[in-house]
Amino acid sequence: MPEEKITAGGKSSGTYNLMSFDESRRRVKAGLRKRHRKERQFRLMGIGSVLLGISFLVFLFTTIIGNGYSAFWQTWIQLDITFEESVIDPDGNRAPEALSSANYSRLIRGSLLEIFPEVTGRRDRRALNALVSNGAVFEIRDLVMADPDLVGSTRSLWLLADDEVDMLIKGQVDRSLEQGSRRLKDTQIEWIDQLQADGRVEKRFNTLFFSSGDSREPELAGIWGAVKGSFFMLLVTLLLSFPLGVAAAVYLEELAPKSRWVDLIEININNLAAVPSIIYGLLGLAIFINFFGLPRSVPLVGGLVLTLMTLPVIIIAGRASLKSVPPSVREAALGVGASQMQVVTHHVLPLAMPGMLTGAIIGMARALGESAPLLMIGMVAFIVEAPGSPLDPSTALPIQVYLWADSPERAFVERTSAAIMVLLLFLLLMNVTAVWLRSKFERRW
Amino acid sequence: MxxxxxxxxxxxxxxxxxxxxxxxxxxxxxxxxxxxxxxxxxxxxxxxxxxxxxxxxxxxxxxxxxxxxxxxxxxxxxxxxxxxxxxxxxxxxxxxxxxxxxxxxxxxxxxxxxxxxxxxxxxxxxxxxxxxxxxxxxxxxxxxxxxxxxxxxxxxxRARNRVERVMKTGLILASTLAVFTSVGILFSVVIEAFRFFQKVPVADFLFGLNWSPQTAIRPDQVGSSGSFGAIPLLFGTLLISGIAMLVAVPLGLMIAIYLSEYASRKVRSWVKPLVEVLAGIPTVVYGYFAALTVAPLLRNFGESLGWSVASESALGAGLVMGVMIIPFVSSLSDDVIHAVPQSLRDGSYGLGATRSETVKRVVLPAALPGIVSAVLLAVSRAIGETMIVVMAAGLAANLTINPLEAVTTVTVQIVTLLVGDQEFDSTKTLAAFALGLVLFVVTLILNVIALRVVRRYREQYE
Amino acid sequence: MSNEAAIMEAPELQSEPRRIEDATAVQEPAAKRDEPMMMDEEQEGKGHTVGDITAADPVISVRNCNVHYDDTCALKNINLDIGRGEVIALIGPSGCGKSTFLRCLNRMNDTIDSARITGTFNLYGEDIYAAETDVVLLRARVGMVFQKPNPFPKSIYENVAYGPRIHGLATSRAEMDDIVYGSLERAGLLDELKSRMDDRGTSLSGGQQQRLCIARTIAVNPEVILMDEPCSSLDPIATAKIEDLIDELSRNYAIAIITHSMHQAARVSRRTAYFHLGRLIEVDATDKIFTNPGHRLTEDYVTGRFG
Incomplete structure (x- = not known):
């Protein structure tokens, strides 16, 4: 080891004191342990942050799936319904008007009383009737309408149970609570237990959830209306924003001369991409609904608003995709005498299309999950009917989540979570498609 | 027909x-x-x-x-x-x-x-x-x-030239749509806000300490005047966004640092998409999560410590919003950290610096402008976020800095004022547009600054 | 192949696609490694290094150094001493392994999983690759200057103070001033920059930047300085200044310098080592290498027949 003190090198006579090798080594060594400890701490902080981030994700998903999976099953109650002619069709002529307006709830009441003859008193009877969903009436009506010959016979039918019964069967009602602090009375619970013991209670796959529109009754509420609303909205958005976005991207990337106007457009696009979505809602309310007089709550207006919102995303993605097409392609096409427009439409656009589609899908995924601007244009209305066209009032999937999350009934909690699961599934599908497209068509130039 | x-x-x-x-x-x-x-x-x-x-x-x-x-x-x-x-x-x-x-x-x-x-x-x-x-x-x-x-x-x-000229006009029109959108936003928000300021003085709106937009149906009703002081809303927005930033900035930044400086390629290829999933979840889902899971958790936790936590506390909404913004911060920071040339890291390692020293003393200072702009964009995101606060924050305009209490935000008020049927000319409705104007201007300023900073930063290393 | 080169060059960290582009010395593709090495062996007997590999007063001595990346052999059986107060030039065609060799000496290609480094590397008799050797301390003792000047985006003062600060070399502001000004003085920069200490390091000219990087390295007080083509991005005047500086520095430090310029090797170095396809072909006094090489490959290279 060189022990001697180094004198200042070069021509300088040593204006500045220099440390010996040994001294500096000693000082480095003195700090080593602390530095390595800090290094380990920093690394642990990094790992901790990553784990925390991922655990948020896991927590979120387990909560939602844990809350929501049960909504895909629904409790049904088996009752022996006697289709008494005196109740359904006192005139005996099987007129459809009579059949459709008959008092079918009396049939249900009757069959429940047959099972529980000991129940007397108005309040108890009402409590007993409350075990079956209000929707069961329509179930029976539809049966009779489809087959009027049923009148007079007795059939064993599975009828939709009330949401509170459903909750009890799914184990989400705390039986140990006092009667006042839960919705089901003790007697009701006893009846349900008896029904269950008789084998008259069954959990089935919940097709209603996927096929019906919104309802105040949780057991009747479904997402079909919201899904259709979202579908129409995305359709409008896609049809408008994709061609417009591609056109704008092509102009800005391929044809636009460098000018202040083009700069202004670019700045505008970048800023619009970061404008809060609720502002677009205000725009939609003031311009589309108030100024142009378009109706509230319709997917068309929602689609227009979402178009304006996703357009910047699609333009930016489209430009990036056009940029990745090497200039040699353009030069080659120009070299054989194609016009600028032909170069773009015949050569550049086809090559850039997968990237643009990917951008469009990602934009659509964002639009699908967006709710704030839709609140502004009145898509929060309670609408039972599924829309038949983009001009019918409807909600959207995320708005349905918002509406249900606000509902006090316990059964809506699982439905909200289930609707979220459906929403996330759609988003997942879209993103997977985007990733697949990107990996399939990705070119390395 | x-x-x-x-x-x-x-x-x-x-x-x-x-x-x-x-x-x-x-x-x-x-x-x-x-x-x-x-x-x-x-x-x-x-x-x-x-x-x-x-x-x-x-x-x-x-x-x-x-x-x-x-x-x-x-x-x-x-x-x-x-x-x-x-x-x-x-x-x-x-x-x-x-x-x-x-x-x-x-x-x-x-x-x-x-x-x-x-x-x-x-x-x-x-x-x-x-x-x-x-x-x-x-x-x-x-x-x-x-x-x-x-x-x-x-x-x-010359048919081709004519057709192409029409096509080009079409393309130009499509590209100007962005400008028209901006003009439309300004037009719709500014005009309504202007009408609002004819009814309520600007100073009362911007500096008023009391927000209770309920105008009376009967003239003798209590609080019939309706007061439109936006300070409690702005403060509530800042409080919730501040909590969100406290969660998102350190976590997002550390995730970005870990993924770009420490993680192996394999870990990175798994973790990065996972973190970005957080960004793809619709905000309404976060809102639901905040209202139904986080808020009760916080309340129970607070109770066990003897604190009273409002069920619509600023803390709950802020925390969840922070989680939502983590991937935003982390992917933007990841980009700017990647833009720092490897030669700088080499220089630092060659002098014997540890990784954390290199990160803290070389990489982060070099990436600082980019990180600042990422944070600004994240703040603008937090301020404009709607669904989480609508579902998990309160409606009452409290002027407080206690995160355990309920506060309300600009976006919550816009939504409450505009949802439901009302006539378009009422002061309440117009107030929503005035709030929208404030929101638009603030986020616009943040975005412009951020985009400028990041552009200058990119130029430095490209 | 670029992947492999990147693995070879990426220092310290796990290899990343981005780093491939950024790594300072990618210009040394590893392609030629795939060519059969046996040819030389057959032609040149056992493939022993021609000349004298030892130095009188060795600071670093390397014996039986082999470096493999997966199945490819990057360096094969290298033996070399670097003596005190000497400048040794490492020359050879691109991809011959000079850079890999240099980076082995301060463990800059440490954490590359696929790299297997065998052999003994001693710094004053201490094993560089021993488990108890602290790489932080090692790099403080064996400094490195890179191909492209890479000053930190900080002030000139802070650039030089960086190393001493992280290592805790100065206990007071006065000591730090001593180190910073002393290092700048020895790098011949003090007179030029004395009045500009607060300017950013990146605002200097290329040559000044590279000398600043040398000053930054000296400030940590290393015993050995490794230079990886320090002049390749500089103009002739700046290059001349750096060469003068290397000459000055050689009084106190052992310096190993990679260069592609034969003239530079001849001007600055006392000894020259010629690498070829992962082998150390010949080591000798510089004038001997350039006037009377002992190996045909060396002769071909120095006379410009390839490389």
């Missing part, structure tokens, strides 16, 4: 016209063998004719959509009974709505059925007539356009 059939007919006509034009061009040239005599490819002559028929037709339909109904309604209202015509604007529009509904056979206002049935019938008739007028005028326009284009077709005609 339905509009959709009309549009379909137009489309069919356009296709036919395209083939006609193309065919004429080929014949002019003297058959398919000598198309070389043509200036452009035959298809362009077809497009040219189709454009001359299609664009006037589409303009006509557009005009009809914009003006047709308005004209008819004017006609109808002018023929309404005198007492109805004298009604103030909003009520008159209700009457018009009744007429429309009656005409569509949807809902009949029993109170007005006598007075309006004539009008409704007339409305239907006029609508029908206007559609026929549209159809005939369209036929005329299409024929004129076709005649004009047809007369110009000759082998020397």
């Amino acid at each position: 339905q509009i959709s059939t009309l549009i379909l007919l137009l489309a069919a006509v356009l296709i036919a016209v395209f083939w006609l034009g193309r065919d004429k061009a080929i014949r002019c040239a003297g058959g398919i063998g000598s198309v070389r005599k043509l200036h452009s490819l035959p298809g362009y002559y077809g497009y040219y004719t189709a454009i001359w028929c299609g664009i006037p037709g589409l303009i006509l339909i557009g005009l009809w959509f914009m003006a047709g109904d308005v004209l008819i309604l004017q006609q109808i209202t002018s023929q309404l009974p005198e007492h109805l015509r004298q009604l103030p604007g909003p009520e008159l529009s209700l009457v018009v709505n009744d007429i429309k509904n009656m005409a569509a056979g949807q809902f009949i206002n029993p109170a007005r059925i006598g007075e309006l049935s004539d009008a409704a019938e007339q409305y239907t008739n006029l609508q029908d007539a206007s559609r026929w007028i549209l159809a005939w005028s369209m036929l005329a326009v299409v024929c004129l356009g076709f005649g004009w284009a047809w007369s110009r077709l000759s082998p020397g005609f």
Whole structure:
């Protein structure tokens, strides 16, 4: 080891004191342990942050799936319904008007009383009737309408149970609570237990959830209306924003001369991409609904608003995709005498299309999950009917989540979570498609 | 004649016209063998004719959509009974709505059925007539356009250049849409806000400490005046965004650092998409999560410590919003950290620095402008975030810095003021637009600064 | 192949696609490694290094150094001493392994999983690759100057103070001033920059930047300085200044310098080592290498027949 003190090198006579090798080594060594400890701490902080981030994700998903999976099953109650002619069709002529307006709830009441003859008193009877969903009436009506010959016979039918019964069967009602602090009375619970013991209670796959529109009754509420609303909205958005976005991207990337106007457009696009979505809602309310007089709550207006919102995303993605097409392609096409427009439409656009589609899908995924601007244009209305066209009032999937999350009934909690699961599934599908497209068509130039 | 059939007919006509034009061009040239005599490819002559028929037709339909109904309604209202015509604007529009509904056979206002049935019938008739007028005028326009284009077709005609000029105009129009959107936003927000400030002074709005927008239905009601001091809202917004930033910035930044400086390629390829999933989850899901899971957790936790936590505490909303913004911060920071040249890291390692020293003393300072702009963008995101706060934050405008209490935000108030049926001119509704203006201006400023900073930063290393 | 080169060059960290582009010395593709090495062996007997590999007063001595990346052999059986107060030039065609060799000496290609480094590397008799050797301390003792000047985006003062600060070399502001000004003085920069200490390091000219990087390295008080083509991005005047500086520095430090310029090697170095396809072909006094090489490959290279 060189022990001697180094004198200042070069021509300088040593204006500045220099440390010996040994001294500096000693000082480095003195700090080593602390530095390595800090290094380990920093690394642990990094790992901790990553784990925390991922655990948020896991927590979120387990909560939602844990809350929501049960909504895909629904409790049904088996009752022996006697289709008494005196109740359904006192005139005996099987007129459809009579059949459709008959008092079918009396049939249900009757069959429940047959099972529980000991129940007397108005309040108890009402409590007993409350075990079956209000929707069961329509179930029976539809049966009779489809087959009027049923009148007079007795059939064993599975009828939709009330949401509170459903909750009890799914184990989400705390039986140990006092009667006042839960919705089901003790007697009701006893009846349900008896029904269950008789084998008259069954959990089935919940097709209603996927096929019906919104309802105040949780057991009747479904997402079909919201899904259709979202579908129409995305359709409008896609049809408008994709061609417009591609056109704008092509102009800005391929044809636009460098000018202040083009700069202004670019700045505008970048800023619009970061404008809060609720502002677009205000725009939609003031311009589309108030100024142009378009109706509230319709997917068309929602689609227009979402178009304006996703357009910047699609333009930016489209430009990036056009940029990745090497200039040699353009030069080659120009070299054989194609016009600028032909170069773009015949050569550049086809090559850039997968990237643009990917951008469009990602934009659509964002639009699908967006709710704030839709609140502004009145898509929060309670609408039972599924829309038949983009001009019918409807909600959207995320708005349905918002509406249900606000509902006090316990059964809506699982439905909200289930609707979220459906929403996330759609988003997942879209993103997977985007990733697949990107990996399939990705070119390395 | 339905509009959709009309549009379909137009489309069919356009296709036919395209083939006609193309065919004429080929014949002019003297058959398919000598198309070389043509200036452009035959298809362009077809497009040219189709454009001359299609664009006037589409303009006509557009005009009809914009003006047709308005004209008819004017006609109808002018023929309404005198007492109805004298009604103030909003009520008159209700009457018009009744007429429309009656005409569509949807809902009949029993109170007005006598007075309006004539009008409704007339409305239907006029609508029908206007559609026929549209159809005939369209036929005329299409024929004129076709005649004009047809007369110009000759082998020397520069069809391609004409078609391309039209295409280019279309592209330019599409690209200006962004500017129109911005103008539309400004127009809609500023005008309504201006009307609001005519009713409520700007200073009262910007510096007022009291927010209770409930205007009275009866004049003697308590709090009838309604006060529109935005300070509690701005403060609540800042409080919740601040909590969100406290969660998102350190976590997002550490994740970005870990992934870009420490993690192996394999870990990175797994973790990065996972973190980005957080960004893809709709905000309404976060809102639900905040309201139904996080808020009760916080309340129970607070109770166990003896604190009283509001069930719509700023903390709950802020925490969840922070989680939502983590991937935003982390992916933006990841980009800027990646932009720091590797040679700087080499220099630092070569001097014997540890990784954390290199990160803290070289990489982060070098990436600082980019990180600052990422944080600014994240703040603007947090301020504008709506669903989480609508679902998990409160409605009462408390002026407090205690995160365990409920506060309300600008976006929550916009939503509460505008959701539900109300007349458009009430102070409440206008107040929502004034809040929207504040929100727009603040986020715009943040975005502009951030984009500028990041652009300058990129230039430094590129 | 670029992947492999990147693995070879990426220092310290796990290899990343981005780093491939950024790594300072990617210009040394590893392609030639795939060519059969046996040819030389057959032609040149056992493939022993020609000349004298030892130095009188070795600071670093390397014996039987082999470096493999997966199945490819990057360096094969290298033996070399670097003596005190000497400048040794490492020359050879691109991809011959000079850079890999240099980076082995301060463990800059440490954490590359696929790299297997065998052999003994001693710094004053201490094993560089021993488990108890602290790489932080090692790099403080064996400094490195890179191909492209890479000053930190900090002030000139802070650039030089960086190393001493992280290592805790100065206990007071006065000591730090001593180190910073002393290092700048020895790098011949003090007179030029004395009045500009607060300017950013990146605002200097290329040559000044590279000398600043040398000053930054000296400030940590290393015993050995490794230079990886320090002049390749500089103009002739700046290059001349750096060469003068290297000459000055050689009084106190052992310096190993990679260069592609034969003239530079001849001007600055006392000894020259010629690498070829992962082998150390010949080591000798510089004038001997350039006037009377002992190996045909060396002769071909120095006479410009390839490289």
